[in-house]
Amino acid sequence: MLSLKLPQLLRVHQVPRVFWEDGIMSGYRRPTSSALDCVLSSFQMTNETVNIWTHFLPTWFPELESPALSKILRTAAFTYPFLFDNLPLFYRLGLCWGRGHSCGQEALSTSHGYHLFCALLTGFLFASHLPERLAPGRFDYIGHSHQLFHICAVLGTHFQLEAVLADMGSRRAWLAMQEPPLGLAGTVATLGLAVAGNLLIIAAFTASLFQAPSTCPLLQGGPLERNTKAKLQ
Numbered sequence: 001m002l003s004l005k006l007p008q009l010l011r012v013h014q015v016p017r018v019f020w021e022d023g024i025m026s027g028y029r030r031p032t033s034s035a036l037d038c039v040l041s042s043f044q045m046t047n048e049t050v051n052i053w054t055h056f057l058p059t060w061f062p063e064l065e066s067p068a069l070s071k072i073l074r075t076a077a078f079t080y081p082f083l084f085d086n087l088p089l090f091y092r093l094g095l096c097w098g099r100g101h102s103c104g105q106e107a108l109s110t111s112h113g114y115h116l117f118c119a120l121l122t123g124f125l126f127a128s129h130l131p132e133r134l135a136p137g138r139f140d141y142i143g144h145s146h147q148l149f150h151i152c153a154v155l156g157t158h159f160q161l162e163a164v165l166a167d168m169g170s171r172r173a174w175l176a177m178q179e180p181p182l183g184l185a186g187t188v189a190t191l192g193l194a195v196a197g198n199l200l201i202i203a204a205f206t207a208s209l210f211q212a213p214s215t216c217p218l219l220q221g222g223p224l225e226r227n228t229k230a231k232l233q
Contacts, residue, residue, distance in 0.1 A: 006044045007037040021047070023132025027140045047140050050147040075126070078153065082119050085160065109166035111159045118156030125149045 010028045012020055019031060027047030030037070042052050089112060125145045132139040 007033060007041050009044075009046055021132075021144075021146070022129040023134075023136040024140050024144060025137035045141055047144070048146075050142065051150055078122065078126075086116075089163075109163045111163035111166060115156050115159040115163055118152050118159060122149055122152040122156060125152060 007029060009026065010030060011026045012024065012028060015028045015031060019028065024047050027045070029041050029046055029048065033041065042049070125148050129145050132144040
């Protein structure tokens with residue numbers, strides 16, 4: 001292990017255009033990295049290191065297959081849970097609007113507001129590519145929008161859970177009177193379905209990883225790869 005060398009990092013023009021990020025000029029990993037290189041790069045300062053350690057679900061393979069679809073899926077992965085989780089909140093706000101405190105508006109936690117703020121800030125950072133767009137090359141390793149996006153998403157999740165706990169505490173008596181009662185069996189069944197769905201997603205993308213990266217057309221024709229092949233010829 002002591003003899004292992006960290007993978008070489010590339011500049012933006014040394015990787016295929018599909019991997020370019022706005023305003024990020026250096027710190028790119030080789031698209032055809034081996035599995036060992038991917039693991040080693042997690043402990044190396046690249047422009048993805050902070051993202052890796054703040055978000056453990058890799059998304060690089062879908063980008064190889066269809067970059068546009070990958071971005072849509074990643075956006076939907078945040079948008080759908082946000083809308084699904086907040087529909088009850090929006091309903092309560094609409095129901096209570098202009099009615100004073102008679103319908104439980106006083107039970108709304110400030111964590112709801114913090115959660116909404118973090119969610120909006122997360123979407124803004126994802127779409128704007130700030131601050132690296134204003135100073136290309138200055139935020140390649142620390143402080144670019146993808147990292148701030150992850151941090152805001154984590155904070156938003158924290159405030160969301162705090163808001164849920166506050167709601168449960170204030171509405172515990174109402175929940176206890178509902179039929180059928182909310183018991184352990186229902187909770188475990190719901191959790192089991194969620195875990196099974198996530199395992200199916202992981203299995204689907206893991207199976208795709210066994211395909212040889214060299215067969216992906218988007219990985220062909222990078223400037224560095226072409227220069228290397230030309231020298232060998």
